[in-house]
Amino acid sequence: MQTPTLFALLLLLILVAYGTGFSRALTAARTSGGLRKLASLPSYYGLHTALWCGLPALLLLGIWLAFDDAIIRALVMNGIADKPDTVAGQNLLYAQIQNLAAGHLFGEASPQVQAAAERFTDLRNGSRNLQAALSLILAIGLGAFAVLRFSPQLRAREKVEKVLRGVLITCACAAIFTTVGILLSVLFESLRFFQSVPITEFLFGLHWSPQMALRADQVGSSGAFGAVPLFTGTLMVSAIAMFVAVPVGLMSAIYLAEYASKRVRTFAKPVIEILAGVPTVVYGFFAALTVAPFIRDLAMSMGLQASSESALAAGLVMGIMIIPFVSSLSDDVINAVPQSLRDGALGLGSTKSETVRKVVIPAALPGIVGGVLLAVSRAIGETMIVVMAAGLAANLTANPLESVTTVTVQIVTLLVGDQEFDSPKTLAAFALGLMLFLSTLVLNFIALHVVKKYREQYD
Amino acid sequence: MTDLTQTKLTQQQVRERIEQRLASRHRKEKLFRGLGIASIAFGVLAVLILFTDIIGKGSGAFVQTAIELRVHYDEQVLGIDKVDDESLAWANFTGVIRQALQQRFPQATSRGDKRELNSLISTGAPFTLRDRLKANPELLGQTETVWLTADDDVDTFVKSLSDSAEGFRGRTSDQKAGWIEQLMDSGELKKRFNTTFFTNGDSREPEQAGIRAALMGSLFTLLVTLALSFPIGVAAAIYLEEYAPKNRWTDLIEVNINNLAAVPSIVFGLLGLAIFINFFELPRSAPLVGGLVLTLMTLPTIIISSRAALKAVPPSIREAAMGMGASRMQVVFHHVLPLAMPGMLTGAIIGMAQALGETAPLLMIGMVAFIVDVPGGITDPSTVLPVQIFLWADSPERAFVERTSAAIMVLLSFLILMNTSAVLLRKKLERRW
Numbered sequence: 001m002q003t004p005t006l007f008a009l010l011l012l013l014i015l016v017a018y019g020t021g022f023s024r025a026l027t028a029a030r031t032s033g034g035l036r037k038l039a040s041l042p043s044y045y046g047l048h049t050a051l052w053c054g055l056p057a058l059l060l061l062g063i064w065l066a067f068d069d070a071i072i073r074a075l076v077m078n079g080i081a082d083k084p085d086t087v088a089g090q091n092l093l094y095a096q097i098q099n100l101a102a103g104h105l106f107g108e109a110s111p112q113v114q115a116a117a118e119r120f121t122d123l124r125n126g127s128r129n130l131q132a133a134l135s136l137i138l139a140i141g142l143g144a145f146a147v148l149r150f151s152p153q154l155r156a157r158e159k160v161e162k163v164l165r166g167v168l169i170t171c172a173c174a175a176i177f178t179t180v181g182i183l184l185s186v187l188f189e190s191l192r193f194f195q196s197v198p199i200t201e202f203l204f205g206l207h208w209s210p211q212m213a214l215r216a217d218q219v220g221s222s223g224a225f226g227a228v229p230l231f232t233g234t235l236m237v238s239a240i241a242m243f244v245a246v247p248v249g250l251m252s253a254i255y256l257a258e259y260a261s262k263r264v265r266t267f268a269k270p271v272i273e274i275l276a277g278v279p280t281v282v283y284g285f286f287a288a289l290t291v292a293p294f295i296r297d298l299a300m301s302m303g304l305q306a307s308s309e310s311a312l313a314a315g316l317v318m319g320i321m322i323i324p325f326v327s328s329l330s331d332d333v334i335n336a337v338p339q340s341l342r343d344g345a346l347g348l349g350s351t352k353s354e355t356v357r358k359v360v361i362p363a364a365l366p367g368i369v370g371g372v373l374l375a376v377s378r379a380i381g382e383t384m385i386v387v388m389a390a391g392l393a394a395n396l397t398a399n400p401l402e403s404v405t406t407v408t409v410q411i412v413t414l415l416v417g418d419q420e421f422d423s424p425k426t427l428a429a430f431a432l433g434l435m436l437f438l439s440t441l442v443l444n445f446i447a448l449h450v451v452k453k454y455r456e457q458y459d
Numbered sequence: 460m461t462d463l464t465q466t467k468l469t470q471q472q473v474r475e476r477i478e479q480r481l482a483s484r485h486r487k488e489k490l491f492r493g494l495g496i497a498s499i500a501f502g503v504l505a506v507l508i509l510f511t512d513i514i515g516k517g518s519g520a521f522v523q524t525a526i527e528l529r530v531h532y533d534e535q536v537l538g539i540d541k542v543d544d545e546s547l548a549w550a551n552f553t554g555v556i557r558q559a560l561q562q563r564f565p566q567a568t569s570r571g572d573k574r575e576l577n578s579l580i581s582t583g584a585p586f587t588l589r590d591r592l593k594a595n596p597e598l599l600g601q602t603e604t605v606w607l608t609a610d611d612d613v614d615t616f617v618k619s620l621s622d623s624a625e626g627f628r629g630r631t632s633d634q635k636a637g638w639i640e641q642l643m644d645s646g647e648l649k650k651r652f653n654t655t656f657f658t659n660g661d662s663r664e665p666e667q668a669g670i671r672a673a674l675m676g677s678l679f680t681l682l683v684t685l686a687l688s689f690p691i692g693v694a695a696a697i698y699l700e701e702y703a704p705k706n707r708w709t710d711l712i713e714v715n716i717n718n719l720a721a722v723p724s725i726v727f728g729l730l731g732l733a734i735f736i737n738f739f740e741l742p743r744s745a746p747l748v749g750g751l752v753l754t755l756m757t758l759p760t761i762i763i764s765s766r767a768a769l770k771a772v773p774p775s776i777r778e779a780a781m782g783m784g785a786s787r788m789q790v791v792f793h794h795v796l797p798l799a800m801p802g803m804l805t806g807a808i809i810g811m812a813q814a815l816g817e818t819a820p821l822l823m824i825g826m827v828a829f830i831v832d833v834p835g836g837i838t839d840p841s842t843v844l845p846v847q848i849f850l851w852a853d854s855p856e857r858a859f860v861e862r863t864s865a866a867i868m869v870l871l872s873f874l875i876l877m878n879t880s881a882v883l884l885r886k887k888l889e890r891r892w
Binding site for chain 2 (some may be wrong): 066069070137161164165167168169171172173174175176179181182185186188191200247248249250251252254255259260264266268271272273274275277278279280281282284285286288289290320323324327351352353354356357374377378380381382383384387388408410411415416429430433436437440441444445448
């Protein structure tokens with residue numbers, strides 16, 4: 001049976017179960033003298049039977065669907081006598097078997113592959129039938145069990161609420177599952193990477209060229225995984241971005257909070273917030289096609305040598321992207337500074353700018369620092385702008401007019417397209433991902449801590 | 460101030476000193492204020508430049524150059540004698556177009572000239588003729604006048620004529636430019652609304668490339684994202700806001716949510732690649748996987764805004780319901796949740812807008828493939844609008860710049876639509892207590 005039909009059938013069974021539970025409760029109420037004689041409202045009896053009927057069956061189905069492919073593959077591949085040693089070869093063979101089983105493969109197939117394809121078809125059909133049979137039996141059996149167990153004294157509402165509460169808790173834990181998932185996926189592949197490339201070489205090596213040699217005698221493809229040029233490139237682009245975003249964002253937040261009239265505020269604030277809603281790929285396009293040529297021409301006219309993909313263009317546009325982030329976070333903390341502090345300073349005769357510089361900013365400083373740290377972590381993790389505008393060459397340079405590459409650019413270039421999960425080239429992307437995750441984690445943690453601590457002061 | 464008291468100045472001297480410094484203090488005040496205005500102006504200017512740049516580059520893509528030709532559906536050239544699906548599939552419509560061009564410009568005789576002449580019309584034009592003949596089988600053997608899409612080089616040249624008299628030549632030779640001008644003068648060349656852009660999938664030929672496939676891919680991806688992230692996000696918010704005891708476990712969940720909100724999106728792509736594609740072996744390039752990854756990414760946004768919406772419901776509502784004997788679950792689902800729904804929906808729309816614009820994690824899970832067919836379901840290979848923009852931005856043809864900008868305009872209008880509806884929804888439905 002196809003999976004969608006099975007789902008539809010299960011859904012139907014659940015509805016039937018609900019109806020049965022509901023009507024049984026109603027009849028029981030009628031015979032025993034009103035709804036008051038029931039422990040719960042009739043709809044809870046309906047839900048109770050529906051949960052018994054649907055939940056275990058759906059759980060079984062979900063687990064089955066998640067693992068059946070892997071198990072079938074293992075069974076099919078174990079049945080083959082002389083299979084290739086490499087993972088890539090095995091993948092190819094398995095794809096061939098699958099295509100043959102689906103009838104897509106034309107031409108000659110070896111008898112061994114044909115036998116495997118038949119075995120695959122048998123296993124898959126068997127798995128589908130078994131899954132349908134088991135989940136339907138489970139649904140009908142447990143649904144019937146719940147119907148039979150019905151009694152007016154059954155505390156259906158409490159049972160239903162217990163299940164619902166479990167569902168709520170599971171959903172709340174999704175965040176933890178995600179973090180664990182990120183850590184596991186990045187960590188495992190990174191550890192495999194560090195088995196072939198020593199961690200010291202990765203962290204302190206000055207040469208990055210991830211091309212692995214396909215043949216032993218190939219020229220120039222030794223595969224060097226020294227990530228320092230990527231780190232410096234990331235830092236340079238982020239530094240340029242922060243150099244733009246922090247002063248502009250902070251000053252506009254100050255102006256909007258302290259100086260601007262209501263009319264200016266209602267106009268300027270949303271306009272600047274628009275910058276936050278523009279997708280990064282649009283900034284990338286803008287940086288690559290408008291800003292980078294402009295900067296190159298400008299540098300040429302001043303007699304400087306500039307690459308068409310420069311760190312400056314990417315950093316500048318990234319800075320523009322981060323302006324609203326800095327300004328809205330600083331706006332929050334500046335507004336949280338109590339008015340009495342400002343009044344005190346103004347009362348002593350200081351001008352408005354002196355009040356801001358000597359009283360408001362120092363009072364809001366922890367929050368501003370937290371916001372800036374969050375902005376830095378965002379700049380480090382930003383991908384599309386640098387992919388489109390910063391270039392691929394891993395130059396170890398301090399010249400912002402040259403092209404540099406960043407951690408995120410390399411992750412993208414290493415992973416776009418087909419990957420083999422046994423080559424250091426692919427695994428290197430996960431090691432870079434681990435670095436990225438850890439550095440942003442530390443930055444976020446410090447920033448959130450600082451912001452939280454500061455908020456408690458004036459609340 | 461301390462130095463003033465130490466040297467024991469007279470009142471007169473103090474006043475003089477204050478007045479001396481007053482000018483410079485006021486100057487500083489003005490400077491500070493000016494810096495503030497300059498920053499605001501910089502931000503507003505950035506918005507203006509960005510939008511005028513995109514619109515200026517992209518507005519041309521909504522029109523397309525077409526050339527009028529008298530086409531004779533010659534049975535011999537086509538190589539068919541009846542109109543049915545099989546013969547249409549083999550019929551030589553390119554030959555028909557070449558014949559028509561030859562008749563229009565009989566002066567082109569050499570091989571090179573002919574090749575240049577044939578490159579006036581898009582390579583997709585034969586399919587237009589095939590569809591016409593399929594719809595009207597009686598046209599076989601007849602002659603009719605049709606407008607056919609011009610090649611992208613012609614399109615670029617014609618559009619650039621309005622900027623400068625010379626125009627952007629590129630691969631267009633003097634002879635070809637002469638023909639084009641001849642066609643323009645006789646009214647056999649016009650610019651028409653570019654429907655192809657909205658009805659076609661991706662193509663290597665700019666004049667045949669459209670955003671339909673990418674739009675459908677975005678739609679399917681967003682549907683998966685919405686179907687998963689909204690219920691899970693709301694459930695998580697309800698638990699954290701209404702049930703969770705104050706303990707370490709709850710703190711851990713909260714720290715995790717706040718932290719995930721600031722994790723770079725590309726890391727979610729790595730997670731999707733390692734877990735959904737490599738471990739669970741879900742299909743690559745599918746909206747299903749894209750939706751799953753974007754769900755994990757938008758979940759923190761939705762949880763945080765849903766919690767804010769729940770917090771805004773006053774405790775008196777809960778107390779009143781409890782007082783009437785409702786269970787805790789009934790209080791939440793019958794009373795608090797309906798009141799918090801507008802706020803939650805606003806958060807969901809903002810989360811979806813964020814998901815619609817996201818590119819980087821989708822590159823990791825293979826949604827960068829060259830997809831011509833419009834996807835029909837959540838497991839078909841597809842791409843999404845931002846990734847389509849990324850792909851086109853990399854294409855060397857000049858005509859793709861225009862289409863990239865136009866696709867950006869479409870994407871931005873969807874985002875503006877979503878964000879405005881979120882703002883309106885909040886204004887209209889949100890209650891203040």
